[in-house]
Amino acid sequence: MSTLEIKDLHVTVETEDGAKEILKGVTLTIKDGETHAIMGPNGSGKSTLAYTIAGHPKYTVTGGEILLDGEDVLEMSVDERARAGLFLAMQYPVEIPGVSVANFLRTARTAIDGEAPKLRTWVKEVNAAMEANGLDATFSQRSVNEGFSGGEKKRHEIAQLGLLNPKVAVLDETDSGLDIDALKVVSEGVNRFAANGDKGVLLITHYTRILRYIKPDFVHVFVNGRIAEQGGPELADQLEAEGYDKYIKAAV
Ligand code: ADP
Numbered sequence: 001m002s003t004l005e006i007k008d009l010h011v012t013v014e015t016e017d018g019a020k021e022i023l024k025g026v027t028l029t030i031k032d033g034e035t036h037a038i039m040g041p042n043g044s045g046k047s048t049l050a051y052t053i054a055g056h057p058k059y060t061v062t063g064g065e066i067l068l069d070g071e072d073v074l075e076m077s078v079d080e081r082a083r084a085g086l087f088l089a090m091q092y093p094v095e096i097p098g099v100s101v102a103n104f105l106r107t108a109r110t111a112i113d114g115e116a117p118k119l120r121t122w123v124k125e126v127n128a129a130m131e132a133n134g135l136d137a138t139f140s141q142r143s144v145n146e147g148f149s150g151g152e153k154k155r156h157e158i159a160q161l162g163l164l165n166p167k168v169a170v171l172d173e174t175d176s177g178l179d180i181d182a183l184k185v186v187s188e189g190v191n192r193f194a195a196n197g198d199k200g201v202l203l204i205t206h207y208t209r210i211l212r213y214i215k216p217d218f219v220h221v222f223v224n225g226r227i228a229e230q231g232g233p234e235l236a237d238q239l240e241a242e243g244y245d246k247y248i249k250a251a252v
Pocket residue numbers: 013014015020022040041042043044045046047048049058
């Protein structure tokens with residue numbers, strides 16, 4: 001059982017002209033078994049929301065709350081958030097030269113479980129995760145994200161998702177830059193995760209394309225640091241037909 005509650009969240013970033021408010025009161029509850037899609041134009045604050053949930057130090061919470069099963073997420077370090085069951089797949093995953101995918105995954109899993117996974121079963125798990133995401137077995141010996149294609153980065157993120165088995169996954173534009181084959185593989189990975197039943201998914205996307213493969217229970221339109229509209233999957237169809245214009249005009 002897990003519930004992620006975001007209540008009236010206000011977030012600023014430091015700019016040359018001082019603090020700028022990016023999130024202007026975001027309220028959203030993701031219960032287990034639910035997939036929520038956040039859709040919105042570039043610059044509306046979607047990544048800011050993802051990074052704030054994960055605890056990126058660049059973002060300052062000036063108001064509101066984030067609770068995971070009633071626990072105050074904002075009081076937790078980045079590591080504690082991961083241990084508590086939060087997972088973020090970043091829009092632009094970072095390179096970690098000199099650290100192999102295999103070592104990175106093992107370290108992450110060890111940090112979350114509090115003990116190292118048994119080597120023999122772990123190697124099998126990693127190989128299965130690579131295969132499930134259409135990655136060659138030798139892929140796990142490469143440095144994390146170094147020289148990865150856009151598709152490889154996203155496949156790797158979804159392999160991580162499967163191996164780390166969080167409670168709530170925040171996926172920031174996991175669909176961007178993917179060709180149709182990679183999009184299907186990545187979507188299947190997310191669907192496998194969501195099919196566990198007690199998992200929450202927050203799927204951030206700019207395009208409706210991925211929603212042909214991942215069916216959200218709820219769709220939220222995100223504009224100018226706020227949720228401008230919410231609905232069911234039919235809202236995604238409406239956005240596909242009409243775009244964000246009407247919401248952008250209403251937000252200014
Ligand atoms: P999205 O993911 O929806 O495209 P972001 O969360 O990346 O939006 O950005 C939201 C807004 O915050 C943008 O206007 C962006 O320029 C601004 N922003 C984000 N980080 C910073 C920063 N470090 N300094 C200045 N502005 C920032």
